[in-house]
Amino acid sequence: MTKSSATGQPMPQATSPSTAPSLVATFFDRPLPLYLSAAVFRLVFLLYGLWQDANSPVKYTDIDYLVFTDAARFVSQGLSPYERETYRYTPVLAWLLIPTAHVTGHQILDVAFFSSGKVLFAIADLIAGWLLEKVLAKSMDGPRARKFATIWLLNPMVATISTRGSSEGLLGVLVVALLWAVLERRVTLAGLLLGFSVHFKIYPFIYAPAIVWWMDNESMFPNKTNPPKSSQPTSLTTRIINFITPARIQLAVISLTTFSTLNMAMYLIYGHPFLQETYLHHVTRIDHRHNFSPYNTQLYLSSSLPPSLSPSFQIEKLAFLPQLLLSALLIPLVSAKKSLPTSMLAQTFAFVTFNKVCTSQYFLWYMVLLPLYLPQSSFLKNKKFGVAALVLWVLSQGAWLQQGFELEFLGRSTFLPGLWLASLGFFGVNCWILGVVIGDVGRL
Amino acid sequence: MRERITFVQKEGDSIEPTALKVDGNGLRGPEVKAVREDRLTFALDELPAELKTLLEGVNQLHIRWVGPVAYEAVSPLLARLPPGFHLFYTPGSDTSTNPCPLLNKAFGTNSCSSPSESFTTLPTDRFTHSTAHQFYQPLPSLSAFTNFAKSQLCPAGSSTQSFCESRLSSLNKASQLDISYDTISHTLRLTSLGPYGSQSLSASLLSPSIRTEVGIISTASPKTLEPHEVGISGLLTVLGQQTAPSPILFSFPSRHRDAASSFTSRFLSPTGLHPTLQLSISSPTPPKASPNPETCRLHGYFTLPKTIFPDRYQLDDELFLASKNLIKVRYVTPGVDLEAPEYVMTTWGSAMLVELAPPSQGGEGKGEWTAEVPLHLRYLAPSVTGYRTAEVPYPALFWACTAEEGTKFPTNPFEKDKVGYDGLFGERTVFWHLSPKPEQGDNRLVNTIKVPVLNLERADWVTVGTAAVVLLGFAWVVVKLLLVVFGGNTVDKEKKKQ
Numbered sequence: 001m002t003k004s005s006a007t008g009q010p011m012p013q014a015t016s017p018s019t020a021p022s023l024v025a026t027f028f029d030r031p032l033p034l035y036l037s038a039a040v041f042r043l044v045f046l047l048y049g050l051w052q053d054a055n056s057p058v059k060y061t062d063i064d065y066l067v068f069t070d071a072a073r074f075v076s077q078g079l080s081p082y083e084r085e086t087y088r089y090t091p092v093l094a095w096l097l098i099p100t101a102h103v104t105g106h107q108i109l110d111v112a113f114f115s116s117g118k119v120l121f122a123i124a125d126l127i128a129g130w131l132l133e134k135v136l137a138k139s140m141d142g143p144r145a146r147k148f149a150t151i152w153l154l155n156p157m158v159a160t161i162s163t164r165g166s167s168e169g170l171l172g173v174l175v176v177a178l179l180w181a182v183l184e185r186r187v188t189l190a191g192l193l194l195g196f197s198v199h200f201k202i203y204p205f206i207y208a209p210a211i212v213w214w215m216d217n218e219s220m221f222p223n224k225t226n227p228p229k230s231s232q233p234t235s236l237t238t239r240i241i242n243f244i245t246p247a248r249i250q251l252a253v254i255s256l257t258t259f260s261t262l263n264m265a266m267y268l269i270y271g272h273p274f275l276q277e278t279y280l281h282h283v284t285r286i287d288h289r290h291n292f293s294p295y296n297t298q299l300y301l302s303s304s305l306p307p308s309l310s311p312s313f314q315i316e317k318l319a320f321l322p323q324l325l326l327s328a329l330l331i332p333l334v335s336a337k338k339s340l341p342t343s344m345l346a347q348t349f350a351f352v353t354f355n356k357v358c359t360s361q362y363f364l365w366y367m368v369l370l371p372l373y374l375p376q377s378s379f380l381k382n383k384k385f386g387v388a389a390l391v392l393w394v395l396s397q398g399a400w401l402q403q404g405f406e407l408e409f410l411g412r413s414t415f416l417p418g419l420w421l422a423s424l425g426f427f428g429v430n431c432w433i434l435g436v437v438i439g440d441v442g443r444l
Numbered sequence: 445m446r447e448r449i450t451f452v453q454k455e456g457d458s459i460e461p462t463a464l465k466v467d468g469n470g471l472r473g474p475e476v477k478a479v480r481e482d483r484l485t486f487a488l489d490e491l492p493a494e495l496k497t498l499l500e501g502v503n504q505l506h507i508r509w510v511g512p513v514a515y516e517a518v519s520p521l522l523a524r525l526p527p528g529f530h531l532f533y534t535p536g537s538d539t540s541t542n543p544c545p546l547l548n549k550a551f552g553t554n555s556c557s558s559p560s561e562s563f564t565t566l567p568t569d570r571f572t573h574s575t576a577h578q579f580y581q582p583l584p585s586l587s588a589f590t591n592f593a594k595s596q597l598c599p600a601g602s603s604t605q606s607f608c609e610s611r612l613s614s615l616n617k618a619s620q621l622d623i624s625y626d627t628i629s630h631t632l633r634l635t636s637l638g639p640y641g642s643q644s645l646s647a648s649l650l651s652p653s654i655r656t657e658v659g660i661i662s663t664a665s666p667k668t669l670e671p672h673e674v675g676i677s678g679l680l681t682v683l684g685q686q687t688a689p690s691p692i693l694f695s696f697p698s699r700h701r702d703a704a705s706s707f708t709s710r711f712l713s714p715t716g717l718h719p720t721l722q723l724s725i726s727s728p729t730p731p732k733a734s735p736n737p738e739t740c741r742l743h744g745y746f747t748l749p750k751t752i753f754p755d756r757y758q759l760d761d762e763l764f765l766a767s768k769n770l771i772k773v774r775y776v777t778p779g780v781d782l783e784a785p786e787y788v789m790t791t792w793g794s795a796m797l798v799e800l801a802p803p804s805q806g807g808e809g810k811g812e813w814t815a816e817v818p819l820h821l822r823y824l825a826p827s828v829t830g831y832r833t834a835e836v837p838y839p840a841l842f843w844a845c846t847a848e849e850g851t852k853f854p855t856n857p858f859e860k861d862k863v864g865y866d867g868l869f870g871e872r873t874v875f876w877h878l879s880p881k882p883e884q885g886d887n888r889l890v891n892t893i894k895v896p897v898l899n900l901e902r903a904d905w906v907t908v909g910t911a912a913v914v915l916l917g918f919a920w921v922v923v924k925l926l927l928v929v930f931g932g933n934t935v936d937k938e939k940k941k942q
Contacts, residue, residue: 063758326918411896415896420909420910438924439928
């Protein structure tokens with residue numbers, strides 16, 4: 001990898017033939033070695049996890065996986081998945097995992113059935129990687145596209161998360177598939193994917209403005225010669241009329257129909273618990289156990305004050321403003337037409353950074369888009385700069401984790417100032433990185 | 445109204461009838477080591493109006509208070525509960541009846557607001573002898589109740605007021621208090637137990653109209669005693685009616701027995717936000733006195749205030765439990781929120797019954813061993829020091845053994861039922877109790893944890909600081925966006941240079 005990353009300039013073929021075909025180069029020549037090793041990589045993690053679960057009191061499997069599979073068991077018995085406490089997802093996830101509830105009485109078969117959800121998540125990882133390659137291949141050759149897809153495919157963090165049974169990988173494949181469908185101009189598919197992913201996890205709605213903004217006639221029909229720009233400035237009315245294109249209407253109608261049909265269906269089947277657990281919970285939640293969010297300390301403070309004592313002005317009530325302004329309006333307006341993948345990465349990064357709750361699982365939301373941005377990034381153009389940014393990100397996170405460890409396991413009251421300052425520091429580093437990403441958009 | 449006073453001595457201790465002086469007003473005798481039990485039984489009509497109105501709307505109400513100070517239990521008064529104020533409650537047909545205001549007034553409790561908000565629901569499908577609801581609050585002292593009882597029971601200005609009040613003052617020294625009411629008996633029974641210790645045998649008539657029985661008893665083992673029975677011998681006097689005590693000897697099956705072993709409870713250090721409660725148990729073997737030790741399983745019954753909770757999903761894995769020397773969680777209050785901070789919780793907390801795994805009796809099966817119960821703290825409200833103290837009562841530990849088929853346990857004169865865990869076992873279960881030994885020098889059966897919370901003294905800058913940093917970050921990103929929109933020229937220039 002060190003050698004291949006040295007060829008980060010846009011003309012790899014000029015440099016590679018001069019050296020003897022190395023093992024690394026042959027590895028990326030064809031798709032099979034990469035995908036096979038990505039699959040084996042996950043299989044090893046999965047089997048190791050089974051061994052650890054069977055032999056150690058410390059479990060490899062994520063608590064969330066037990067939530068999903070419990071919910072799937074309820075569903076397989078004809079009950080509501082919300083019978084399981086803390087199941088805060090769409091019933092579709094529980095349906096997908098129904099095989100995990102299957103019991104044959106044969107021990108090995110039962111373990112296999114129970115683990116089938118992890119296999120599903122791992123396969124979703126692989127498909128996301130494959131789609132990444134397809135998107136990358138639009139602007140580079142296959143081996144180079146596969147090199148960048150490797151950042152996702154052979155990422156130990158990604159493989160661990162999916163084989164521990166976290167469903168975030170499922171969202172990764174949905175988001176990359178959405179991007180791929182848009183870039184392929186498959187509007188119906190894009191609409192279906194957008195509607196479904198918003199139903200699945202709400203946050204992908206931030207991609208809608210970016211996609212809509214990107215979908216102008218120039219992007220949708222790149223081969224058609226554009227009419228020469230008239231010297232007369234177009235009026236606002238014409239601009240608005242020109243904005244409303246058939247493709248945009250198609251996307252809006254299909255995604256909204258998908259989203260509302262799914263929600264209505266779920267509401268009809270499972271009633272209020274579906275709304276409460278999947279959506280309303282995120283509005284009313286007050287479980288502010290410490291997390292990376294800069295708002296965390298403030299939320300703890302204000303939630304503990306009796307209503308009579310709390311100030312009339314509460315910044316956490318306004319937290320959605322900078323978050324949504326950036327992730328759903330300003331970033332897409334500025335970047336979507338220049339580079340849709342980079343815009344989506346920056347939007348996701350902004351959404352996670354400015355969110356009221358932020359845990360390390362959320363990092364996966366933007367990590368899946370990272371391979372699409374890195375080829376043109378200043379982080380890769382200037383290696384030292386890139387390494388410095390990574391080190392800064394890891395260090396600021398490490399500082400928070402250290403304070404969190406002292407609180408969580410040693411019982412030291414590090415809420416103030418340690419944990420608070422650490423979360424603000426991590427927030428600052430993230431804002432700086434976001435600024436660099438946006439700066440890169442300007443150079444495209 | 446009836447009164448019963450019983451002095452319970454240890455097995456082998458007894459007193460000669462001639463040592464007692466009985467006259468019309470009372471009984472006097474020498475100093476003995478004993479537990480004193482005072483029991484008052486009221487008919488509904490004899491109760492103050494407020495209490496009577498409440499009880500008319502109630503199906504069952506049982507209060508079990510246990511003091512925090514370690515006490516020595518004497519047979520047959522062996523039932524144990526975690527220290528604190530326990531309430532077991534079944535509403536009458538009018539489910540809107542709210543016992544909380546009166547309970548708060550009588551006991552000085554503060555976390556009881558209404559059954560729907562504060563109580564938890566008990567499983568009624570398992571065994572029918574359980575009440576519908578449970579409530580618990582740590583309550584170190586009965587002083588509020590003593591004052592309440594004086595104001596309610598001692599008629600102001602009457603000749604007996606000061607005598608009545610001094611009698612009730614002894615409640616302050618009680619180690620246990622039971623109050624029971626149910627619609628079947630239509631009587632309210634109030635029983636207080638003093639700590640075991642030296643005291644003079646003395647009892648006086650509260651009022652000539654009240655039937656008062658005084659017993660001085662100890663456990664005996666007559667040859668005819670069945671293995672599941674407890675034998676009692678001693679002297680009984682009905683004040684005002686008898687001038688000399690009459691000897692008594694009787695036996696009855698008892699559900700609460702002494703396992704003749706002990707335990708301590710403490711939190712492993714550092715406690716953090718996920719403290720582990722460690723139980724050190726003096727013996728891994730079932731009680732030798734049990735007629736069927738092979739049926740015995742060691743259990744711990746926990747009442748956990750809302751500051752702390754068990755995660756029943758975490759406690760579901762056999763390997764994990766085995767690593768803590770636990771076998772299975774037999775019961776956890778359902779619906780325990782696993783995320784909410786303490787200051788938004790309205791229900792009292794949670795109860796848990798856990799079966800422990802004693803080491804196998806071969807080899808190292810002798811001597812002290814430990815079991816660990818992993819728990820989780822909720823976020824508590826901020827404080828000016830950055831810490832708060834959470835108090836967790838000792839659990840009750842007992843071997844639950846099943847008596848032979850056909851054994852009946854009719855109510856006996858010293859029965860203590862509705863203790864929480866009895867509703868989770870079958871009717872033939874006998875509880876062999878381990879005696880709790882305090883871990884610290886203060887002799888209290890309460891474990892304390894120092895809980896880290898947000899330090900209010902440093903919180904002045906949180907709102908302003910958070911707002912400033914978020915705005916700064918936001919502004920920085922917006923500036924970068926504006927540079928992209930309006931800074932196109934600089935990029936062009938760079939390109940031209942290249």
